[in-house]
Amino acid sequence: MDDQGYVIDPVKGPRSVPTHERALEAVRAPAADVDGFVREFLRELNFGQGVSLARATVNDQYLALARTVRHYLMARWLEAIAHQRREPVKAVGYLSAEYLLGRQLDNALLAADLEGVVTDGLAQCGLSLDTLREQEEEPGLGNGGLGRLAACFIDSLATLSVPCIGYGIRYEYGIFRQTFVDGRQVEQPDTWLALGSPWEFPHPESSQPVNFAGHTETFVDDDGSERTRWVPEWGVIGVPYNYMVPGYRNGRVNTLRLWSAQATKAFDLSIFNGGDYVDAVRAQTFAENISKVLYPEDSTPQGKELRLQQQYFFVACSLADFMFEVLDKDFDLTRLPERIVFQLNDTHPVIAVPEMMRLLVDVKKLPWDQAWEITRQCFNYTCHTLLPEALEVWPVDLLRRLLPRHYEIIDRINAEFLADVRARFPGDEMMVRRMSIISDYPERGVRMAHLATVASGRVNGVAELHSQLLRDKVLPDFSRIWPEKFTNVTNGVTPRRFLRHANPSLSGLITEAIGDGWVTDLDKLQELEPLAGDASFRARFREVKRANKSRLVNLLRERDGYELPVEPMLDVMVKRLHEYKRQSLKLLHIVTLYDRIASGRVAASQIQPRTFVFGAKAAPGYWMAKETIHLINAVASTVNSDPALEGVLHVAFPANYNVTLAETLIPAADLSEQISLAGKEASGTGNMKFALNGALTIGTDDGANVEIRRLVGEDNFFLFGLLEPEVADLSAQGYVPSSFYESDDELKRALDLIAAGAFSGGNPDTFAPVVSNLLHEDRFMALADYRAYLDAQARVDAAYADQDAWSRSAILNVARCGFFSSDRSMRDYIDRIWHTDPVS
């Protein structure tokens, strides 16, 4: 605030502030010029870090820089928060157990348009922005697609000026750091907070108590009505940490609020009074365990008590925070749906449904039916999977012990729901069993997807094919009784991080051609389409790709010690390691190429040179996935050390694939591998990032691949493999993988080579389990798709040989992928599900 009562916004300039706001707005952004920046940066270094420039470590410099950049966003953030409280606008409450944010500094610089000023200002201090940005440990508070999607969505909502609070968990340890020891994955803790994060703002004054266990009692209220009260056994405190979510150069900053668990004083005291100091300290640790670590499984629920504690913990904090802190304590909750719509990011936050009912019925004393009406208007559910084993089912015994009141509420919701089903389908008890929220077999369990579907206004899948399969195969009974509940919103990715920031060279080329409007209106990329026919533009596009490859080759040399050539086609498969994603199919391709040369069937000079890059973390308890990692590393080391293959075939598997590595890898790729078995990948979002950065896709008819292919055109996409109905037929017939092995000589040779120990120093035992799994089980039909995959790869080689035609296709991929902006996804959610408005 300056003397005249102005808030200076570095982007929009001065703005008049009404007097009643002035007290709130004691914040003023530093001047957005080089001198203003340098002054502020040195002030942060001296007074914030307590060091002189001469003695500052790189970490001091980074922290001071981050704090300085924060200042530029602060005025807008406070304004957004004040507005939220003041104006009766409807907000989105995004409930997600995961946010895979990636580095914050680059994003903040981009949003606030400070890159130029900061580069110059740091140079004046003798420092380089590139060195400082490397200091940041990315907050890896997610496993993969689902967590990264949440991060893209909150970015887009801020850019669209839609009020949103993202709610989640501040894990002290995010996704593990992957290392390789003798080619095997070894997990290390992710200590992202070790040096402190300058991007978080703790707000202990807004802490929320959260209770667990105990029992319930009924009693008669003052007004004579019978009520239930929960007498919990223990509790913890949730301390919120706020993070800025800046919109792209629009003056909007939304909030991400992550909860950290702390022991309650009351809890400590009871044990301290018992005299056992050590027990008391241990109890404190016990409470703090709740937000200690992100569970690294992303497909097989372990049914672990701590995970249920995590889920309830963050959801209880978040609902109470919104209902009683963001809104006034005396807000008329019958009007709650006018102010909030909660999006359930998969089933992880679904315990919010009975929690909302508990708050409305037990705490706010609303009649059950009215509370249920409100609840149903406040929640919507997004499903992110098709694997039956990934659907969460909580054992009744566990849920009832940990959350006795919630279990009662779920039981009543179920009873009323099943009464409705019986009324609609008299006598169909099979249907009642199939639909019940509480299952009887194999043990009594609460099916969280059923609870979410019953309680939600809308249920959506994340790509067209996925939404269709969700309706027809995962929740068919529900879609029969409530067809209008089901909808699709195809995923998207933020063009700010994944094109503008990650690929500055291509961004520059695009902007030069069509202006910079595409950054917030990605459909504008269509204007590039005519340039695909322009030979000089194609040549420049190829130069950009080459420069990006060289950037990657340098990074992999420094980071992982790889010596890779820049020229070959760069073929990339990066995603979590899972059998359904079929990294093993990619491996069989590589082994076949290797075998063709090693056996002399094909001369090395006849092969289209390629560098294969893998990036993949396996869940620590997923044995087959870890064996596959070992095999990839073994094949990589054999291929890379064969002098005959120098410049022809190389395989790189940099450890610890994360958002930061993706930002260098994706822009360099020529070929994007999206080869899941049809009907298994809900959407995929890496597929979108690659296509947007001008890689061509080799892929199955699965997830969002279907839509990518439709948009970019079938000539610019390498399709192969069984279609989803064919997969279903083959399964029904009884799939026999060994029959494919017997009938395809090259497949047989590839598997035999692995089995014989060609990649394990002659030891046939090392990879026997992987081979045997493929030969005898092959749940995801890699062998059935092998020949089609190799044929498609041959088409890729032929296409790549014509570099000019290839660049034309690549440019068309960029031009036609505007649809995959998460801004569009957010507009779809707004139109079909949320019905919220942006604020001016």
Ligand code: 26V
């Ligand atoms: C699932 C589970 C299951 C219980 C154990 C813990 C846990 C943790 C995370 C998850 C999430 C798995 C679901 C997921 O990440 N799905 C991915 O979502 C992406 C965004 O919609 C989508 O693009 C991918 O296709 C889908 O696999």
